[in-house]
Amino acid sequence: MKSRYDNEMELEFLSRSNNEAFARITVAAFCAQLDPTIEELADIKTAVSEAVTNCIVHGYEDTEGKVKIKATLLNDEVEIEITDSGKGIEDVELARKPLYTTKASLERSGMGFTIMESFMDKVEIHSVVGIGTKVIMKKKIKKQENIEENMEENALIN
């Protein structure tokens, strides 16, 4: 019998770079409820770090504001929403492109969105200039234990 699993959390913090580690570790700890593999957890950590850093570096630049994270677990999927009320992105399709960066002078590589897209299953970007940016990322967690359990069950039946 399949039971539905759900949970939700929200986090709000100042756009200071020393909160980047706090944010990715907290989200990863919350997602650990779904029994992800070490690799899946590392993927989530990296994607969250990219999105949060973008809010701090590009969204707020030299100003300070709030970064909001909402994480939702539903069955075997995690959805993470990361929002800033900063300057927004003019051309989202261009921003998504590998190596595209507006801050090359600060040694940014323009790989942030590319990493989010390849480490998560789905990445949506909603942005309005002057209002802010919201990134929504989804990832299915492939349950290792369950696969093993099912194999054991199947072995017993056979």
Next chain:
Amino acid sequence: MNSKFDEENHILYLEIAEEIDHHTTEKIRRRMDYEITRFMPRKIVFDFSNVSFMDSAGIGLLIGRYKLVKLLGGTAELINANKSILKVLEMSGILKIIPIKQAV
């Protein structure tokens, strides 16, 4: 970050011992540039044995140091990166200019 200089072969080992993100890169960058300009190495080796996390900020950091060493006539190499860091490195294409040597 710790560093060791092999005087005989002119190799500078840069041993990073923290998570690499936008927050930590500035301090690491200053230390590395100081060591590189001090020793003028023929080769720098980024030792990732004690790095548990790296995001795209690390790519910018590595490319920047590579450019500096190249300007001084040297090369760069990377050792002992864990699986998830390797994934970030591979995606960025950076291993074409900074080759990786695992588990030495």
